[in-house]
Amino acid sequence: MNEGEVRNARSAIDYFSEYKILEDVSKDGDAYYMKVSIEIAGKSSEFIPVISHWYIEIPEDYHIKFLPANENGMIATFQHQEFNGEIPDKPFRSGYPCLHKPLHGIIQKYVVDGTPFEKFYKYAELMLSWLRDAANDNLVQAGHPYEVPTADFSEEFIFRGCDTELWGYFDYKCGFASVDKIYDKYILARFCDTKREEYNSRVYWGDIESKFERITDSAIWIKLKGFPIQQPWMYPQTWEDLFRICKAQGIDVLGQILNQLANSNFSQISFLLFVFPIPKNHGEAANTYYWLMCDLPSFGSLPNGFRRDNKGRCNYYKLKLRGRIKWFRPRSWDNVNLLARGAMQKEIQDRRIVMIGVGAIGSVVAEELSRMGARFLTIFDGDTFSDGNVARHTLSLAASGKNKSTAIKSKLSDNNPSIEIVNKGYLDEKNIDTIENADIIIDCSADSEVLNLLAQKRFEKKKDYFVAAVSYGAKDLVVYSARRYYVDKDLYNRVSAPHFNLRTESVTHDNMIMEGVGCYHPVFPARCDDIYLFASILVKYILSELSSGTVRERIVKYTISDDISVKRDILHEEKI
Numbered sequence: 001m002n003e004g005e006v007r008n009a010r011s012a013i014d015y016f017s018e019y020k021i022l023e024d025v026s027k028d029g030d031a032y033y034m035k036v037s038i039e040i041a042g043k044s045s046e047f048i049p050v051i052s053h054w055y056i057e058i059p060e061d062y063h064i065k066f067l068p069a070n071e072n073g074m075i076a077t078f079q080h081q082e083f084n085g086e087i088p089d090k091p092f093r094s095g096y097p098c099l100h101k102p103l104h105g106i107i108q109k110y111v112v113d114g115t116p117f118e119k120f121y122k123y124a125e126l127m128l129s130w131l132r133d134a135a136n137d138n139l140v141q142a143g144h145p146y147e148v149p150t151a152d153f154s155e156e157f158i159f160r161g162c163d164t165e166l167w168g169y170f171d172y173k174c175g176f177a178s179v180d181k182i183y184d185k186y187i188l189a190r191f192c193d194t195k196r197e198e199y200n201s202r203v204y205w206g207d208i209e210s211k212f213e214r215i216t217d218s219a220i221w222i223k224l225k226g227f228p229i230q231q232p233w234m235y236p237q238t239w240e241d242l243f244r245i246c247k248a249q250g251i252d253v254l255g256q257i258l259n260q261l262a263n264s265n266f267s268q269i270s271f272l273l274f275v276f277p278i279p280k281n282h283g284e285a286a287n288t289y290y291w292l293m294c295d296l297p298s299f300g301s302l303p304n305g306f307r308r309d310n311k312g313r314c315n316y317y318k319l320k321l322r323g324r325i326k327w328f329r330p331r332s333w334d335n336v337n338l339l340a341r342g343a344m345q346k347e348i349q350d351r352r353i354v355m356i357g358v359g360a361i362g363s364v365v366a367e368e369l370s371r372m373g374a375r376f377l378t379i380f381d382g383d384t385f386s387d388g389n390v391a392r393h394t395l396s397l398a399a400s401g402k403n404k405s406t407a408i409k410s411k412l413s414d415n416n417p418s419i420e421i422v423n424k425g426y427l428d429e430k431n432i433d434t435i436e437n438a439d440i441i442i443d444c445s446a447d448s449e450v451l452n453l454l455a456q457k458r459f460e461k462k463k464d465y466f467v468a469a470v471s472y473g474a475k476d477l478v479v480y481s482a483r484r485y486y487v488d489k490d491l492y493n494r495v496s497a498p499h500f501n502l503r504t505e506s507v508t509h510d511n512m513i514m515e516g517v518g519c520y521h522p523v524f525p526a527r528c529d530d531i532y533l534f535a536s537i538l539v540k541y542i543l544s545e546l547s548s549g550t551v552r553e554r555i556v557k558y559t560i561s562d563d564i565s566v567k568r569d570i571l572h573e574e575k576i
Contacts, residue, residue, distance in 0.1 A: 001060045006032045009062060009116035013124045022053065032058040035069065035091075040131050047076035047232050048135045054127075055092040062119040063112065066099075066127050067092035077234040079139045080130070083150040097134075099126040134232075142283030148227065148290070151235040153329035158187040159291035160203055160334050160417075164277050167289055174256050176264070177219040179271050179293070180212040186328060187212065188273070188291060191221055194263060206375070206420050207413040217270035219293070220260045224276035225249045227290070235292075239321045254321065258314045261299070266313050272296050288334075295326040333417050339373045348546050349373040354438040356380045356427050357445030358408045360526065361470060363394040364535030365444060370412040370419055377412070378435060381405040381445075382425035392528035432457050442542065443467040455489035464551045467492060468538050471500050474526035475560060477534040478571070481545055482553035495555045495572045530560060537566065
């Protein structure tokens, strides 16, 4: 990429009469820049003039950005645009339109490809289209995904919303909340009404709540009728803007803040939260609630000149609620967002799963189930994680010397903030009754004693059983599945044993893999790629059987062939 090549590519804008070059190509850092004016015919708006100035950033891949110029540029922020703020020591602002995302009029992802000239031409064309649609308030249409505004965020705020039907049972319009921290992010932990009577069902966190860093700061929350939008599509920039926008919704935010401060005797309240309904798509009815958080000025000591009563304190605080607002970047950790890229069926997510053994295979299975939305998981494993386990386990050396089930519980809660995990030691006769309410039992322990327990115990209701083990060297995976009151151990042993024995016939003392210092012992040889592959196959098999509605009694063997394909053999299948 050199200046001559860039100039040749930028000649594409010569084909558009709307563009005029004000400053030609020059290099700054790793990118080239040029300044242009863009004229749009027809209707302009108070936010977009007929002629506006822009800097074009030209990176090496030619996926160019149009940045509003400080002089004669656009200072507002629209939909499908980065927050349009000032950049220190730059002649342009940060608010480049998102030209290669779903936008104005056509729901599709623009794929801008080709030669540098062709890319430049396409981006110039998209920019004109975006400007015209912005000026005519046509950037989004009914049915387009609802997009929340952007702002100049410095810190993050994590929340969970809830559907509008649930909120219909909660009549309070404001109250108090507790804001904790996790991973250096603020998180909405609890909230209550104006009487500080906790109403916790609106914020549900699973085992991840045990990792919350409790902080003493509390918050006021206020319910709005919709997103407090400052035109065209921005967060309110100042307290005055916020009060004006909320007043248009019929809500006296300033009055509610002052009332709640008085109710708390003007004790330290650090944050202000807003909750309001938003739709999934523009033009549709709202279906979920969204949260925002901003800083509240500290009250401090009451200066001279103000009465020493609530009225005087309120008058003093009114003076502090002026100027710019510091907003936190909102992040929704609802399952609908976290699992959007790949979740198991909702009815499977809500079933109670028991995992017996979270070694190599079991840890991967538990990991995948948690990432796909499993909500209730009981783990049985009394083993300690050793250094050698790291070669094919989902845990790292940070877990060395810790109980596997305890360490896995901590890890899985990071994958899924909804998951509830009960971790125990080994499954035995004393604790097997604790899984009476389980729906699904997955045994990855490869332990004959566990198999005996599952065969001897007759539960009151049928369970969906999945017993899985890999052969020596991780060449085969054998899976037993059934919907029964107990496991048919005799069938499992009779059918599967020959296949496991076949893989160990050539094993001798000389070719065993030994591990340890001082007291050496043989270990099971298997690479992590084989383990992960079989674990994923097992999960797919489990979900396929559960989705069918009928888990048939079946024993299946999967074998990794020399050509890296996976062969499936049904060793036994019940007759219907």
